[in-house]
Amino acid sequence: MAPRPWSHGHVVAIVEAVCAVVAAGYLVVIGVSAEVEGTAGRSAFDRGLPFLAALVVLALLGRWAVRSWRTAERERAHHQPGHREPGRVELPGTGAAGQAGAEPSGDGSIHDSPRDEQPEVRPTLSGPGRDAVAKVVSVLADAEIFRPQVPDPRLLEQAVADHGEPVTVQAVLAALHEADYWNPGFRFDDHTAALAFHDSHVEQDPGSLRHQIDDLARLTAGEVAIVAGDIDVEWVDGVRAARTRVTLTVGGERLALDYLGTAKQLSTVIPVAVARTLRGLPDGKRPTRRLAWLWSDQGVWITVLPAGVDLARLDADLGDLLEAGVGWEWVDEQQPMAAGEE
Known part of the structure; x- marks a missing residue:
């Protein structure tokens, strides 16, 4: 069956591109209107500010649109007929035989030989x-x-x-x-036994919430058991929110969560509640590692780190490679966010 010409990712990219053009155009109109009304008492900076803002908005939203489009294209390529599922490739110097046909490229990366289908x-x-x-x-x-x-x-x-x-x-x-x-x-x-990614914009249905809990259980496996119980999502008439009720056990402690979520916006009630419960377990049951997270414009990366790790030092080691204003945080120290209550 031929792949769909458009996916949700393509639509998102188009919407972002349209928003970029509309927002930039609006700012340009403001700037032109101000020029028509007269420039008395206005500095060159004041006169140019709307046009500068238009360029910034166009560049930022345009970059998001390009990124969304590329992601959608990659996902579509993965579903093309004849797409080959990846096998294992051994790195040079490991002493193990690599996948048949695998060889280093000129830039040092490892990929299959040219006879296999590769991005152009x-x-x-x-x-x-x-x-x-x-x-x-x-x-x-x-x-x-x-x-x-x-x-x-x-x-x-x-x-x-x-x-x-x-x-x-x-x-x-x-x-x-x-x-x-x-x-x-x-x-x-x-590489991700100690990592989980929760997308900011994905269906927040019972299956997705159960998957989030399973991720937390995987991260804490070996120290504390986390088990999902009943999960119910009920739409609230007349509003975009969904009454979300979740039960689970954390190290034998039963949690009953009740909050307003939304259809496709991530809430952080579950991970914060789990993290706080883990830290509150008595000696002998409390894990040696704590949940920590790092946000991006796409969602949140959650990991487990030794309780004594200095997150400020970790951020300092990463320096300006972190996105502006974002760093690693202990989840149990954060306030839970219920998307339907924002």
Whole structure:
């Protein structure tokens, strides 16, 4: 069956592009109108501000639109007839035989030989960009965020380049999802036993909420058991909110959560409640690791770190590779956000 020409991701990209043009156009109209009314008492900066704002809005929203379109195209490519599921590729120097036909490319990344179908255009990073990817991987590896294996940064470079420079921690983490498109054989699960990603804009139905709880259970497995119970989502008449009721057990403690969620906007009531319960368990049952998270414009990355880790030091080690104003946080110290109550 032929793939659909348009997906939800394509529609999102088009909406973002239209918003970029409309918003920029509105600001230009404001600037032109002000010029028509007269410039007396206005500095050159005041006169140019609407036009500068229009350029910034167009660049920012336009970049989001391009990123959404590329993501949709990658997802469609994965569902094309004949698309080959990735196998394992061994890195040079490991002493193990690689996948048949796998060979290093000229830029140091690993992919299948030219006889296998590959993307025609392979994005590349600048030298400083490659160094930034390597630094992010090194810092997060030292914090034990990549488990059971640390990814080779070369295998992430093209996925990060697809996001664009400057390189950010969030882009490197997102590349874990996308690296297998550029390097068939890259295995997401090899590096994310201590990581979970919760999308900010995904169906918040019982199945999705159960998956979120299962992620938290996976992260704490071996120390504390987390088990999902009943999950019920009921739409509230006349409003966009959904009454959400969730029961679960955390280390034997039963939680009953009741909050207003929405159809497609992530709430953080569940992870915050779980994190606080973990920290409140008595000695002997309390885990040695705490839930921590890092937000991006697409959602939140959740991990488990030793309770004594200095998150300020971790952020300092990452420096300006973190997106502005965003850093690692202990989940149990945050206020829960119910999307339907915002």
